[in-house]
Amino acid sequence: xxxxxxxxxxxxxxxxxxxxxxxxxxxxxxxxxxxxxxxxxxxxxxxxxxxxxxxxxxxxxxxxxxxxxxxxxxxxxxxxxxxxxxxxxxxxxxxxxxxxxxxxxxxxxxxxxxxxxxxxxxxxxxxxxxxxxxxxxxxxxxxxxxxxxxxxxxxxxxxxxxxxxxxxxxxxxxxxxxxxxxxxxxxxxxxxxxxxxxxxxxxxxxxxxxxxxxxxxxxxxxxxxxxxxxxxxxxxxxxxxxxxxxxxxxxxxxxxxxxxxxxxxxxxxxxxxxxxxxxxxxxxxxxx
Ligand SMILES: [Zn+2]
Numbered sequence: 630x631x632x633x634x635x636x637x638x639x640x641x642x643x644x645x646x647x648x649x650x651x652x653x654x655x656x657x658x659x660x661x662x663x664x665x666x667x668x669x670x671x672x673x674x675x676x677x678x679x680x681x682x683x684x685x686x687x688x689x690x691x692x693x694x695x696x697x698x699x700x701x702x703x704x705x706x707x708x709x710x711x712x713x714x715x716x717x718x719x720x721x722x723x724x725x726x727x728x729x730x731x732x733x734x735x736x737x738x739x740x741x742x743x744x745x746x747x748x749x750x751x752x753x754x755x756x757x758x759x760x761x762x763x764x765x766x767x768x769x770x771x772x773x774x775x776x777x778x779x780x781x782x783x784x785x786x787x788x789x790x791x792x793x794x795x796x797x798x799x800x801x802x803x804x805x806x807x808x809x810x811x812x813x814x815x816x817x818x819x820x821x822x823x824x825x826x827x828x829x830x831x832x833x834x835x836x837x838x839x840x841x842x843x844x845x846x847x848x849x850x851x852x853x854x855x856x857x858x859x860x861x862x863x864x865x866x867x868x869x870x871x872x873x874x875x876x877x878x879x880x881x882x883x884x885x886x887x888x889x890x891x892x893x894x895x896x897x898x899x900x901x902x903x904x905x906x907x908x909x910x911x912x913x914x915x916x917x
Pocket of ligand 1: 705807808809810811812871872873874875876
């Protein structure tokens with residue numbers, strides 16, 4: 630639409646005749662290379678840098694055409710899908726229903742939040758290339774000159790993870806949204822209580838495929854910006870909160886090696902999302 634000004638002397642001047650498209654420039658370029666599938670209830674970080682570097686070399690010819698776009702700085706490996714936020718809403722309603730004694734409603738809502746497309750999103754970040762052929766669009770790794778080397782275990786910070794007290798402090802500082810992709814997060818204590826009260830609806834089996842897709846995806850992690858194996862410590866400056874796919878999808882690579890912007894340089898997302906912590910409210914029975 631043009632912008633028209635009426636000036637003195639009744640002269641009409643068209644200042645602009647451009648129309649503006651809705652929406653923004655695409656926010657992220659998504660790409661990646663194969664990463665070994667993880668097994669068990671907690672995805673393993675055991676794959677070594679050398680193994681992954683070999684995979685990167687082996688698959689480089691498949692991804693050359695994506696190089697230029699891929700390595701543009703981005704905030705997360707893959708933008709979250711709307712189903713994740715819908716599931717968070719359902720789980721929030723389920724928590725309220727549970728606290729008010731409407732257990733059948735709570736169970737149905739938890740069941741409804743177990744959305745298959747969320748699992749697909751998660752698997753695209755931490756699953757195998759074989760089972761996730763689109764993964765190169767979302768995640769890949771590169772060698773960066775002068776990157777911190779992998780350290781022997783004896784050279785790493787003695788404690789692998791922050792203490793519980795430090796974790797509480799980290800959550801106070803960074804809130805309950807993934808610092809990379811921004812999705813709402815749920816502490817494992819809440820998930821365990823929900824599973825205890827609703828073992829079928831809030832399923833949590835020993836394999837990735839038998840775990841509730843939303844509770845798995847939104848699982849709050851304490852993620853070392855500089856990985857522990859590369860010399861990172863457990864300070865509040867180095868450990869942030871992220872979702873499980875962003876944490877395990879990045880593995881033991883630095884931000885530069887995956888092409889991510891340092892999330893600590895962006896404003897922290899603050900919303901009314903409470904991480905469903907009220908599910909743990911004292912005096913409320915966790916069972917039905
Ligand atoms: Zn995330």
